[in-house]
C-alpha cells in the first residue's frame with residue numbers, strides 16, 4: 575500500500591514536520607508540504623480552479639493511503655490544513671471524477687499538540703470527513719509535545735507508531 579502524507583503546519587521544521595517525516599521514512603511514504611503549493615480558500619464560483627489544488631490532488635490520488643498531518647491549533651486543524659480540506663468540496667462539484675476516486679482510498683491522521691491527551695473533536699473533523707467521502711479510516715497517530723517540543727524519545731519505536739505504520743501497510 576502506497577502512502578501520501580499531506581503536511582499542513584505553520585512551522586517548517588517544527589513538531590508536526592518532524593513527526594510526518596519520521597513516519598514517512600518508516601512507512602516509505604511521500605510527504606507533500608502544503609506550504610510548497612498555492613492553495614486558495616474555497617470559492618463558490620471556483621475562480622481559484624487554476625491554483626495548485628487540482629494538480630496536487632491528481633498526484634495524491636495515485637497513492638492508496640492519504641494521511642493528513644496537522645498540529646492542533648485551538649482544538650482544530652491548522653489553517654493551511656483547513657483551507658486544503660475546504661477545497662475537497664471541489665471534488666464533489668467541478669471534479670466529481672476525482673472525488674469518486676477517493677472512495678477507493680484510505681485516510682489517516684498524524685497530529686501533534688501540547689495536551690497530554692488528544693482532544694476528541696480534533697479527530698472527529700477528519701474521521702467524519704473521510705466517512706463522508708466514502709474512505710476507509712485507519713486512525714490517528716497523536717504525539718503529545720510537552721513544553722512545545724518534540725522530544726527525541728517520541729521518535730523512538732513505540733507501540734503506537736508501530737501500530738500506525740502497520741495499519742498503513744495493511745489493506
Ligand SMILES: Cc1cc2nc3c(=O)[nH]c(=O)nc-3n(C[C@H](O)[C@H](O)[C@H](O)COP(=O)(O)O)c2cc1C
Nearest residue numbers: 583585588589590645646647648649686687688689
Ligand atoms: C496557535 C496555537 C494554538 C494551539 N492550540 C492547541 C490546542 O488547542 N491543543 C493542544 O494540545 N495544543 C495546542 N497548541 C500547541 C501545538 O499544537 C503544539 O505545540 C504542536 O506540536 C505544534 O506543532 P508545529 O510545530 O507543527 O506547529 C497550539 C499552538 C499554537 C501555536
